Amino acid sequence: MNLLSSARIMKHIFQYRLHWNERDTHYQYKIPGSPKFMGPRDAVKLIKDKETVIVCGIGGNQRISILSWALREVFEETHHPQNLTLITAAGLGGRGKVPGTLEEWAVEGLVSEVICSHFETYRAIMEMAEEGKLAVHCIPLGIMAALVKAAVKGEQSVTSTTGVGTFCDPRVDCGSEVFIPKRYSPDINNRFSKGLITVDGDKLRYQMPKIDVAMINAPAADAEGNIYIENCSTICESKEAALATKKNGGKVIVNIGKLIEKKPDQIFLTADQVDAIVYYPETEQTCSRRHDDPMLCLTDHFEGDVESGLETVRLMNKLGGITPKRSKSQMCIAEECADLMQQYVAPKSYVNIGIGLPELICDTLQKKGLLSNYTLFTEGGVIGGVPAPGMFFGAAVKPDKITSSPEVFELANERLEATVLGFLQIDSEGNVNASKRGEGALNYVGPGGFIDLSCAAKTVFFVGAWMAKGEVHTSHGVTEIKKRGIPKFVDKVEQITFSGQQALKAGQNVFYITDVGTFKLTNEGMTLIKIREGIDLQKDILDYSPMKIIVPH
CATH class of the missing domain: 3.40.1080.10 (Glutaconate Coenzyme A-transferase)
Structure with missing residues (x-):
């Protein structure tokens, strides 16, 4: 990597760190005749007390930052929605340091249960669990993905030999119930009185509650409300989550970073599969990079060589203090x-x-x-x-x-x-x-x-x-x-x-x-x-x- 390219990346990371906590949750972008387009605060007000919300993404990819900030603000102002069940298959936290992650949801009363596979980045959420303010359930990531896909067909459980003999197996250890506060009553949401994993013959049966709301980060939408994923770095279980939610009669909220012309052959989710679209220009493709200026090396049509892409990723991690010395x-x-x-x-x-x-x-x-x-x-x-x-x-x-x-x-x-x-x-x-x-x-x-x-x-x-x-x-x-x-x-x-x-x-x-x-x-x-x-x-x-x-x- 030449000196000029390195300097540009250094400037980018500096600017990102300087402004990473800035946001405008009152931002509004509406299209006449298309009520699906709304501001972030209006979108999160669609979520009701005790609903189950799934958020898709992994690591620094597909963060719904503006929606997380808006949800926290609305809750702190109105005390609603209360006692949500948050499903997040992979880790989408910020280790207690990075703003705009799902750690914004770590407010007492907003979330009563978290179902996830990996918790290392969720410091603020796990602090609440430590204090007995919410319950934490753990299910392996691949099983969570299978559960979301099964939910598209209206099924709430899957059986698998995956996890037999591990802590997931109730015969061996805790099953899904990683942290259940002593004062906690499953009657809050009336869902998990027996945990989420049971023994079923020589397999384990995993279950997940019905999804009421899906919150998804996607690159773009057209004026009709169709959703597109061109230049995404990941899509995780976004489509399955949306379809499962609609199967349940729930609401799908999509946070986008670009508006584009209709491309019928590239539609990821059709307008009728989406209830709310929040266009916000600062929405990120991946950590620090907006959808309107994506990291092309992380896309499936990058024309450069692998080494140049790796150099970019390594330098950004190094500048962010992520890369350990080996x-x-x-x-x-x-x-x-x-x-x-x-x-x-x-x-x-x-x-x-x-x-x-x-x-x-x-x-x-x-x-x-x-x-x-x-x-x-x-x-x-x-x-x-x-x-x-x-x-x-x-x-x-x-x-x-x-x-x-x-x-x-x-x-x-x-x-x-x-x-x-x-x-x-x-x-x-x-x-x-x-x-x-x-x-x-x-x-x-x-x-x-x-x-x-x-x-x-x-x-x-x-x-x-x-x-x-x-x-x-x-x-x-x-x-x-x-x-x-x-x-x-x-x-x-x-x-x-x-x-x-x-x-x-x-x-x-x-x-x-x-x-x-x-x-x-x-x-x-x-x-x-x-x-x-x-x-x-x-x-x-x-x-x-x-x-x-x-x-x-």
Whole structure:
């Protein structure tokens, strides 16, 4: 990237941070003879007390910022709507820092229940849960996508083997009920007295309440009220949510950033499938980029090369303070994972790459010239290209196709060859905790699509550090533990997000790649198959870890 391009991006991020909390919730754009077009405050007044509202999007993509601000203002002025149930399949928060996210809904009395798959970005909402001011239910992301699609046909539940043996399984742990305040009564909305997950034979039955309101971010509309998605970065479950809502006789509210001429062959939602359209020029395609000035590298008709798009995304993340510095030891983990992928994953296979350290595997595959060997996809419904890291998670650079979340999870269930995921803890049975950092709501992460993808993949690669808060240095191929930390490989994990027992039953290949060595799950247990040069087997691994380890002779 040349200096001029870098300077433009730096200026853009500076301007964005300077103005990111500015808004005009009284903005009005109306079209004579088309009552669907209205201002944000009028749109949110369509929402009634105790209704169930679904908001679509993932990460920094498809935020309905002006509607969230308007809803908060209207509630603070009128105390209505009250006790909403908020369904948001993926994380759309701002970690308590970024304005205009769904954390604007974190006002006591506005929301009484939240149903989601991933909570790490919802700091303000989880603070309310910690204080006993709302209930939190967790359902895996892929299952939530399936539930929304099922709702289009009027169905309120789905059955699946996904989640069996994990915390979602009421026989194992809490099921959907992650945080239910002691003073909380399910009679508030009279919906969740038994949770959202029950046992149904050898499967689990997942359910979701009927959707009353769908709130969607889309790029554009025409004067008739038809909705378009050209230049979107994701669409997630937007269409399914709209159709499910209409099936229930509910209301569909669409926040757009552009007005265009009618294009009959490109209509995403027809005017009769929409109840309210809020045109607001500042509406974003993705984090910091408006629909009228989109990041083309995240669209499916980007004409530039992948590298230039990745440079843009990386620089924006760096300037936003999102990108962590990666150590040589972490680079070695990525190298080992890439090598194992070459051995176990056939070319042209579908592969999913998770968030965090797994993103480094994309960089490694690219440097090795191996990225084109695989078709990558994201939970947001984006197929091909390179998954975008950081605040753009869910989108991809130069994707081949942008489809819906339900469709991409169906693809995963049918054809996913491998997934690369991070972890918090791993235990003697090969179980993985990727959802719970510790006690309390603020330490609850949630699985996102982790459970769906780890259940669907034929081969699973878990990548991460051997210890927490320790120091492992690698230099010239030799690894040394400089400071001992807290073991991440334990006898029993705090919460099961991946079941080793179920994986063995399913015949999956499961690898655990760390900065001291690599393990494989076998019928005998957690088997050490590789140790890094410089690491002492007895002192650094066997004596240190509470996990039962099998060392082949």
